[in-house]
Amino acid sequence: MQDWSRLTLAPLFKRRVFSSTQQDETLTRVSEALKDHRLTWKSGRVDAELNRGRFGSLTVCTLRYGAEVHIEPDRLQDFMLVQVPLRGRACIECGDDRVDATPDCAAVIAPNRPLRLHWEAGCEQLLLKIPRGKLEAIGRRAFGDAADRPLDFSPALRLDNPIGAAWRSMVTGMIHLLPTLDDGAPRPPAAWLEHIEDTLILHLLYNQPNTWQHHAGTAPSEPRRLTLAESYMRAHLSAPLTLPDIARHAGASATVLTRLFQEHRDTTPMNALRALRLDTARQQLKSDAAVSVTEVALGVGFGHLGRFSEYYRERFGELPRETRRSGG
Template sequence: MHGWSRLTLAPLLKRRVFSSTQQDETRTLVSEALKEHRLTWKGGRVDAELNRARFGSLTVCTLRYGAEVHIEPDRLQDFMLVQVPLRGRACIECGGDRVDADPDCAAVIAPNRPLRLHWEAGCEQLLLKIPRGKIEAIGQRAFGETAAGPLDFSPALRLDTPVGAAWCSMMASLIHLLPTLDDGAPRPPAAWLEHLEDTLVLHLLYNQPNSWRSRAGLAPTVPRRLAQAESYMREHLSAPLTLIDIARHAGASASALTRLFQEHRDTTPMNALRALRLDTARQKLKAGAGASVTEVALGVGFGHLGRFSEYYRERFGELPRETRRVAG
C-alpha cells in the first residue's frame, strides 16, 4: 500500500467489522456501518472487508469491495468524509467536481454535496468520518461567525505535497494510538487526545481550500514559481506555449510545476493555460469590439476553431458566436 504499510494500519486492521464474498450482505453491512447507499456491482470477484475504529468523535475505517463498484449515497448531511485510496483508483464526482483519486490524491467530501463514486476492482480506501457538529465547533473557534455559513471544500487533496504528507502523518499517529483506547490499556490524557483530534480537523480547515477560509479572508499564499508561471501564461496567451516553456520561465522543472498547480489550483498547468485563454476570449467577445470569433480565437492561442468552440461551450455553456451575438 503506497505510503501506508501494513504495520502502520495494523491497529485498525485488527478491528474488523465484517468480511464477505456476498453482494447483498456486503451492501447491507456497509450501509449499517457507514451510510445507506445504492450499490451496483460492475464485475470482478467480491472480496469485501470493513475495519472500523473510533477516536473521540472521529470514525476511521478501511474498506474494500474487491470487485468494481458504482456507489450512490444520499448527501452526507451529518458528516464530512475524507477518502484516501490505499491501493487502486476511484472516480469521485462531488457536486460539479470530479476527483480521480489514487494513493497520491484523496478526496474531501463536504456535507450536502451530491455524490457518486466509482471504485475500480481491487481499490481499497482509508475513510475518515468527521461529524458535522465537530467541524462546526472547530470552525467557529477558528473563523468566528464566518463558520455560521455553509461549508464547501475543494475536494481534491494532494498527498504528495508537504501539506498532504503532514496530514497523512497525523492520521498515522491516530491509528498508532488506537490500542491505548482499548479497555485496560494505559490511556493518554483525554485533553491531549482531544487536541490531536481537533488538530487533524483544523489542518483540513486551514490548508484545504474551503468556503469558510475564503470568507474569513485567509487566501492561501501563492508560491513564487506558481505566480511566475501564471504571469508568463497571461503575457503570452497567443504563443504556442508548452509545459517545458512555462516551467523554464518559472524556474522549475515540469514535474515540480505540475505538483504546484495540482496542490494550489487543483488542475494541471496546461489546463490552467487553456482556462486563461478561454476566459480572456470570453472577455473580448462580451466587449463587442468588432473582432470576429476566428480573430479572437487566434489572439488567445487557439489555432483550431472547432476545438476552440468545443472547449468554450464546455466551459461556458454556449458557443463563442452566441456570446458575440448577445454582446452585439
C-alpha cells in the same frame, strides 16, 4: 503508498467489522457502518472487508469491495468524509467536481455535496468520517461567524506535497494510538487526545481551500430576522418552542424564516434549534461534573433521554455519558 502499508495500519486492520463474499450482506453491513446508499456491482469477484476504529468523535475505516462498484450515497448531511485509496483508483464526483482519487490524491467530501463514486476492482480505501457537529464547533473557533455559512471544500487533496504528507502522518499517528483506547489499556490524558483530534480537523480547515476560509473576516451582516430568531432560541432552549413561536418573535412568517435559514445556515429553523441545544449540552457536560446527563438533557429542552442520546451521538460521534467519562 509505503507510508500507509498494511503493517503501518495494523492497529486498524485488527478492528474488523466484517468480511464477506456476498453482495447483499456487504451492502447491509456497509450501510449500517457508514450510511445508506445504492450499490451497483460491476465486474470482478466480491471480496469485501471493513475495519473500523474510533478516536474521539472521529471514525477511521478501511473498506474494500473486491469487485468494481458504483456507489450513490446522495449527500452525507451529518458528516464530512475524506477518502484516499490505499490500493487502486476511484472516481469521486462531488457535485460538478470530479476527483480521480489515487494513493497520492484524496477526496474531501463536504456534508452537502451531491456524491457519486466509482471504485475500480481491487480498490481499497482509507475513510475518515468527521461528524458535522464537531466540524462546526471547531470551525467557529477558527473562523468565527464565517463558520455559520454552509461549508464546501475544494475536493481534491494532494498527499504528495509537504502539506498533504503532514496530514497523512497525523492520521497515521492517530491510528497508532487506537490500542491505547481499548478497555484495560493505559489511557493517555483525555485533553491530549482531544487536541490531536482537533488538530487533524484544523489542518484540513486551514490548508484545504473551503468557503469558511474565504469568508473569514469578510462575512456580511446577517439579516436581522435571522439574528433575532437565533437569539430567541438561545434564550429559550429549555422551552417547548415551535416554528410559529420562533417566527413570531423574529417578526417573520414561518415560510420566510425557513427560507432565511436555508439560504444563510443551510438548514431549517428547527434543525438549527436542535443543534444549539446539543452544543449547549456538550458544553455543560464538559464543564460541570456535578450535573447529570438527564439534568442536562431536560435543561436544553429534551424530554426523551433516549432521543437526546441518539441525536447527540449523531452530532458528536459519541454518547453523552462518554463525553462525561472523558472528563472534557
